[in-house]
Structures are given as C-alpha cells and as structure tokens.
Amino acid sequence: MAVATGNLDHVELMRRAGFVDVKEFGGTPAFATVTRAWVEEWDRHRDALVELLGPAGFHDRQRGRRNMLRAIEHGVLERSLVVGRAPTTG
Numbered sequence: 001m002a003v004a005t006g007n008l009d010h011v012e013l014m015r016r017a018g019f020v021d022v023k024e025f026g027g028t029p030a031f032a033t034v035t036r037a038w039v040e041e042w043d044r045h046r047d048a049l050v051e052l053l054g055p056a057g058f059h060d061r062q063r064g065r066r067n068m069l070r071a072i073e074h075g076v077l078e079r080s081l082v083v084g085r086a087p088t089t090g
Contacts, residue, residue: 010082019084031079032072039065 014022042049042062050058071077 010080014082014084018087020087022082022084025081025083027079027081028072028077032069035065035069035072039069 008016009024011022011024039062042058042065046058053061068077
C-alpha cells in the first residue's frame with residue numbers, strides 16, 4: 001500500500017498510533033531487483049501474455065512497471081516494512 005505521510009515518517013506515525021518497539025526495514029534495493037525481473041520476464045513471455053491480456057493490457061502493465069522502476073531509480077519511490085507491537089496493558 002502506498003501511503004503519503006506529509007512531514008511525518010512511518011515510524012513516527014506508528015509511535016503516535018501507540019505502537020512500541022517500532023522498527024523500519026528498507027526494502028527498496030530488493031524491490032528494484034524484483035521490478036526489473038518482472039519487466040524482463042514479461043517481455044520474454046510477451047506473446048503468451050498478449051494473448052491472455054490483449055495488447056493494451058500487456059502494454060499498460062509494462063508501462064506501469066517501467067514507470068515504477070524509473071521512480072525507484074530516481075529516488076522518488078521507496079519500499080520499506082515498518083513493524084511495531086501493541087503495548088502490553090497491565
């Protein structure tokens with residue numbers, strides 16, 4: 001899920017929501033690798049995917065993935081996992 005947070009980072013939002021032991025794990029490099037492989041494999045299986053999705057469906061999805069990859073490479077799009085736990089009540 002993409003989330004716009006304004007001036008607050010995800011860790012701070014989690015803390016403000018009452019979570020404790022909040023940690024953020026960066027996943028952008030792995031996401032870039034997966035996105036790149038996704039584009040390459042879809043290109044490799046183009047004929048079968050065009051038959052399944054139609055030309056417009058195939059091209060729309062690939063265009064979206066290529067745009068996503070460009071955004072990652074330009075530092076506009078990042079991926080991370082933020083985890084925390086609910087505080088124990090006493």
